[in-house]
Amino acid sequence: MSESFSVCDEEVYNNLYKSHAESLRNHLYYKFGDLNQAEDVVQDAFIKLWAKCRSVVYEKAVGFLYTIAKNLFIDKIRSKKVALKFEKNTLSIHDHEDPYFHLRTK
Numbered sequence: 111m112s113e114s115f116s117v118c119d120e121e122v123y124n125n126l127y128k129s130h131a132e133s134l135r136n137h138l139y140y141k142f143g144d145l146n147q148a149e150d151v152v153q154d155a156f157i158k159l160w161a162k163c164r165s166v167v168y169e170k171a172v173g174f175l176y177t178i179a180k181n182l183f184i185d186k187i188r189s190k191k192v193a194l195k196f197e198k199n200t201l202s203i204h205d206h207e208d209p210y211f212h213l214r215t216k
Contacts, residue, residue, distance in 0.1 A: 114168060115168040116163070116168065117159065117163040117164075117166050117167075117168055117171050118163040118164055122168065123159070123160060123163065126156075126159070126171055126172070126175075127156055130172055130175060131152055131156065134152050134155065134175060134176065134179055135148050135149055135152045136148075137176070137179075138151055138152065138179055138180075138183055141180075141183075142183055142187070147183065147186060148183070151179050151182045151183045151186070152179060154178075154179075154182050155175050155178045155179040155182060156175070158178050158182075159171065159174060159175055159178070162174075
């Protein structure tokens with residue numbers, strides 16, 4: 111007979127964190143190369159796990175964490191790309207001359 115654990119049980123959740131947070135962080139760091147973001151994403155993934163603890167089966171909790179973490183990291187990268195694209199477009203519009211210079215040259 112197998113014993114079923116609930117992810118909503120605080121002790122079970124803490125054990126999941128202690129046993130998988132570091133390996134998840136290392137996986138994200140290896141995959142994406144940014145340690146600070148990897149740590150942030152791990153925290154966000156565990157927050158999402160806690161928020162959805164009733165619908166996550168204990169046996170699939172680790173897979174849930176890795177999937178959520180990967181998706182969160184990809185979202186952060188997409189967001190960065192959009193911000194950089196916007197910044198690139200706005201930088202090309204700006205010139206460094208003062209308005210008085212433009213008035214004099216016209």
